[in-house]
Amino acid sequence: MSLYILEGLKPWVVQRVSAVYIALFLFYSLYCGLNVEVVSYIHWRGWLFQPFNSIAFGIFVVAVLFHAWIGMRDVILDYVHDIMLRLFFLALVMGVLVGSGLWVIRILLFSMVE
Amino acid sequence: MGRSASKDKRPVYLNLFKIHLPIAAVVSLAHRLSGLLMFLAMPFIVYLLDLSVQSSAGFDRVIAMLQQPLLLAVQILLVWALAHHLFAGIRFLLIDADLGVDRQAANYSAWLVIALSVLTTVIVSLGACLT
Numbered sequence: 001m002s003l004y005i006l007e008g009l010k011p012w013v014v015q016r017v018s019a020v021y022i023a024l025f026l027f028y029s030l031y032c033g034l035n036v037e038v039v040s041y042i043h044w045r046g047w048l049f050q051p052f053n054s055i056a057f058g059i060f061v062v063a064v065l066f067h068a069w070i071g072m073r074d075v076i077l078d079y080v081h082d083i084m085l086r087l088f089f090l091a092l093v094m095g096v097l098v099g100s101g102l103w104v105i106r107i108l109l110f111s112m113v114e
Numbered sequence: 115m116g117r118s119a120s121k122d123k124r125p126v127y128l129n130l131f132k133i134h135l136p137i138a139a140v141v142s143l144a145h146r147l148s149g150l151l152m153f154l155a156m157p158f159i160v161y162l163l164d165l166s167v168q169s170s171a172g173f174d175r176v177i178a179m180l181q182q183p184l185l186l187a188v189q190i191l192l193v194w195a196l197a198h199h200l201f202a203g204i205r206f207l208l209i210d211a212d213l214g215v216d217r218q219a220a221n222y223s224a225w226l227v228i229a230l231s232v233l234t235t236v237i238v239s240l241g242a243c244l245t
Contacts (some may be wrong), residue, residue: 016210019203026200041166041173048167068156071149093153100160107160111167 015070018063025060049112061104065097137224144228145202148195155192193238198231 032047047053072093080086127133135143162179165172179185205223208214214223 016207019207023200023204026196039177041170044173045167064156068149068153071146072153075146075150096153096157100156103157103160103164107164107167111164 011070011073014066018067021063022060022067025056025063028056054108054112058104058108061101065101069093069097136221137228138220141202141205141224141227144198145206148199148202151192151195152199155188189242190235190239194231194235197234197238198227201227201230201234 036043048057073090076086076089076093080089162176166176167173180189205214205227208223209220214220
């Protein structure tokens with residue numbers, strides 16, 4: 001069996017599955033945010049670094065990175081036709097996404113313990 | 115494929131100000147635009163997240179920063195972007211699931227997406243002003 005089976009369909013599926021997770025996480029965060037009485041550093045950290053929330057947030061970040069990559073890739077492939085410019089923008093987008101992702105991992109790992 | 119196909123002599127007329135775009139096309143364009151805006155904001159949002167969990171002083175700095183007039187305008191724009199992207203995305207998912215595909219329903223839902231995203235932006239902005 002080819003490793004590339006479903007290759008053309010895969011981004012389409014990833015885009016939609018990540019979209020559903022992102023939407024669910026946003027509604028959950030909104031629900032939590034609206035039930036908050038005081039906005040403070042302690043409460044904010046307490047919310048984000050509670051085990052369930054930090055894992056849900058970690059998955060959210062991964063979903064956003066994949067979602068943004070596929071979306072930006074589609075936009076670049078549609079509007080940028082020059083091959084070198086295309087490579088440049090794709091690399092730029094990838095750089096921003098990987099950088100942001102590593103930064104969030106660093107935040108989740110190193111800011112959790114004070 | 116688009117490139118080789120465009121080698122024939124047919125005229126290309128793509129003046130966006132003179133083409134009458136159907137409302138569904140406006141929603142689709144705005145979906146792309148709002149996604150692009152949120153992508154551009156991403157590194158800055160991660161920076162704010164980092165600052166907000168590092169220390170109590172950092173958290174206060176984030177709150178102060180978010181109250182600057184220029185950043186308030188950016189926040190309103192990003193609230194619109196998120197709301198539009200979310201509602202238009204739900205609309206696209208429903209259309210993928212074969213719901214609301216016919217022209218009348220698609221036109222109606224496109225207007226609904228625009229109305230809901232503007233309404234959400236107004237409500238969030240007013241809510242932020244009042245608190």
